Amino acid sequence: MKKLKVGMIGGGGGFFGKVHHRAISLDATREVVAGALHQDPAMCAKFADEWGVVGYPDYKMMIADWKAGKLELDYVTIVTPNFLHAEQALACLEAGLPVMCEKPLSYSMKEALAIKALAKKRKKVPFALSHTYTGHPMMMLARELIQGGKIGDVRKVETYYNQGWLATLLEKTGQQQAAWRTNPKMSGISGCGGDIGTHALINALWTTGLGLKKVSARLTALPGRALDDDFNVFGQLSNGATLVLTSSQIAIGHKNDCGFRIYGSKGSIEWAQEHSEELHYFDGNTRVTYFQNIPVEGTSEALKTYGRIPCGHHEDFLEALANLHTSLERKIRVIKGEKNVAPSYNHPGVDEGVLGMKFLVAAVASSKKKGAWVSL
Numbered sequence: 001m002k003k004l005k006v007g008m009i010g011g012g013g014g015f016f017g018k019v020h021h022r023a024i025s026l027d028a029t030r031e032v033v034a035g036a037l038h039q040d041p042a043m044c045a046k047f048a049d050e051w052g053v054v055g056y057p058d059y060k061m062m063i064a065d066w067k068a069g070k071l072e073l074d075y076v077t078i079v080t081p082n083f084l085h086a087e088q089a090l091a092c093l094e095a096g097l098p099v100m101c102e103k104p105l106s107y108s109m110k111e112a113l114a115i116k117a118l119a120k121k122r123k124k125v126p127f128a129l130s131h132t133y134t135g136h137p138m139m140m141l142a143r144e145l146i147q148g149g150k151i152g153d154v155r156k157v158e159t160y161y162n163q164g165w166l167a168t169l170l171e172k173t174g175q176q177q178a179a180w181r182t183n184p185k186m187s188g189i190s191g192c193g194g195d196i197g198t199h200a201l202i203n204a205l206w207t208t209g210l211g212l213k214k215v216s217a218r219l220t221a222l223p224g225r226a227l228d229d230d231f232n233v234f235g236q237l238s239n240g241a242t243l244v245l246t247s248s249q250i251a252i253g254h255k256n257d258c259g260f261r262i263y264g265s266k267g268s269i270e271w272a273q274e275h276s277e278e279l280h281y282f283d284g285n286t287r288v289t290y291f292q293n294i295p296v297e298g299t300s301e302a303l304k305t306y307g308r309i310p311c312g313h314h315e316d317f318l319e320a321l322a323n324l325h326t327s328l329e330r331k332i333r334v335i336k337g338e339k340n341v342a343p344s345y346n347h348p349g350v351d352e353g354v355l356g357m358k359f360l361v362a363a364v365a366s367s368k369k370k371g372a373w374v375s376l
Helices: 015-025 041-051 059-067 082-095 109-121 137-147 176-181 192-208 317-335 350-368
Strands: 004-010 030-036 075-079 099-101 127-129 154-162 212-220 230-237 242-248 257-264 268-272 278-282 287-291
Touching: 004 015, 004 059, 004 317, 015 030, 015 075, 015 317, 030 041, 030 059, 059 075, 059 082, 075 082, 082 099, 082 109, 099 317, 109 350, 127 317, 127 350, 137 192, 137 257, 137 268, 137 278, 154 192, 192 212, 192 230, 192 242, 192 257, 192 350, 212 350, 230 350
Parallel strands: 004 030, 004 075, 075 099, 099 127, 154 242
Antiparallel strands: 154 257, 212 230, 230 242, 257 268, 268 278, 278 287
16 A cells, blocks of 8 residues: 655644654554745755655645646645644645644634635545544544433533643743744634634534534633633533533643543543543443443444554554544545545544634633623
8 A cells, every 4th residue: 555645834843743743654654755844944944854854945835846746745734823724724725635734723714714615615625624632532432422322312511621831921931832822913812712622622512413502701811911821611502401611721730631521311421631541431320431442332343443552552642643644544545546445534624623713703702791602
């Protein structure tokens, strides 16, 4: 099987570019071959040399070489600050290049809708959104159990993501990741909400299969900071159930404390990212723990193909992101006409990206109105 060739836009100066690079390479079926890895041409050349890929000072030049047949690419991964996503995603879609885009989908709602409109026209150009945690097999299992009726009707969802790294004004020290994430010109209308609150949202809605009707939000920030660093939302789900979403980047001592508790009419399910290989089910009398890579009766054939090693040998964050790349890879291989391609799981794409942006717009508006309910 020939490896898929991947280009990367951004990612050279931050930690997540390397995370994508490793996740892309993990299964030996994909490889990064080119990249416009930094806005500074000298830095781009430096990173390209370090990674052993063809470097481009501008992503448009990379796309142009691909269109001219000078560069072989199967898809592009976008790992840039939020305000650049739309321009780059639209350029790739217009050219016919499949995309794996970092979240949130875009800087603004207008941009998100433009991406969705073009993606709809380019139906044969797959578009994936890297909500990494949905790639954890146990979250995928939770999705199948819930949507298969294991807990009955969903009555309440508690979803959370807490970090402590912005508990001080770290951006004032020149730290790159803090600087752009707390800058409205680069991040958008929400800081913590856009960065990790959208993860908490999609974790809940993708897992349950439910939509979101309206929200009541309370967003706060440390003095001297323009965007929220603490993001709290009540919501009403499409079936009338309650959503309780909390995310914070000022929760001292917390690293990537991400997970959910979902309560139904017949039972409950609980999952935590920092213990990602376990999924807990409660029926009122017993607690059942599912462990990753141990077969569960009734699960889909697709899910069974996303584990790599026997239970007890840890698979975690890199593997979860690799699973999103695997889903995109399988779609691309089918479009290319390859045979015997394993089924692709339905991981988040442009629709979840638009939903995330609608959520942020509504939450920010609600908070400005002191928690008034705002419909999506």
